[in-house]
Amino acid sequence: MRRLTFRYPNGKRYTKSATPQKMGKANRGMSLEEDINQSIIHYRNTERAIIHKKPTPVQIVNVDYPKRSRAKITEAYFRQASTTDYNGVYKGRYVDFEAKETHQVQSFPLKNLHEHQITHMQEIDAHGGFGFLILRFARSQETFVIKTSDFLHLKASTERKSVQKTHIETYGVKLANTTLPPVDFLPAVDLLFQ
């Protein structure tokens, strides 16, 4: 057993025990969010696309303004996001996506997408934006890109509270295992929205 230590951009330490012989690229314990954040930095540096993660929406209730010191927020609450997490520009077009990870094996649960986000996705679609989801099955470390319109169609056509993995495989594009960027989703966007 070996202990690996990562630091997230927010400074939080993430420690995960990993068995060395099992460690491929896919098993480094990096979250999908971390992988996507690295990927959008890479796309920006290589001038492929400009995509940013939106800040966490916070309702600020109280702020202290100490003398000779910066303002300190002393009371605030998390608000529910009314949009997806990521958006930006790719070849002049508007791109907009949400990233979700599951530990289930056969299907993707829908409970993580709330109504506001689904409405937002439908609006982006209606206005000609490139709206999609990046879905990762954490156990098999498989990552898919699927158009929001296809995903919402699959969601609407089932009684279940999840979308079957086989359907995601049919409508989505499975990403190759790459290192830089760790989630190379732009070729899938080209393919899905051509």
Place this chain on the structure above:
Amino acid sequence: MRRLTFRYPNGKRYTKSATPQKMGKANRGMSLEEDINQSIIHYRNTERAIIHKKPTPVQIVNVDYPKRSRAKITEAYFRQASTTDYNGVYKGRYVDFEAKETHQVQSFPLKNLHEHQITHMQEIDAHGGFGFLILRFARSQETFVIKTSDFLHLKASTERKSVQKTHIETYGVKLANTTLPPVDFLPAVDLLFQ
């Protein structure tokens, strides 16, 4: 003299004394931000464009998780924004803008745009997005839309720490006084990026 009281979305109270006979639509004391927020809601409701204001970026240091109550952020700090405030989709294209107001009469000061935002604007421009500024001269209640590329060109060609109003009049589009939406900037975007 009459006292009018408004509340901004952040809950801060804004009080402005106004002489009733001088009160046209333009003098209601609404901030540019408030006007733009109303306008993007109107555009969304009338299915013209989907534009959102980004949440204020906050660095969260400490969170309390009380029993039977929602999480409370007890220590956080404002971070400098690395992008502009507004972005979204219009006719499939990526739109991105910043809104600024000045009380100066003859020129627009540049100090309110920081380096990160200028870099972001240049990147949006390079990737074919529709990048622009909405500038308001508060005293005359004149509002202009100007392409970021033109504004940055004007900025680069002067030794001053401000851009002359006459130049903004030449390169920008002056908005008509409208009520709904209060800042009708999409026709100017059509004109500037045609």
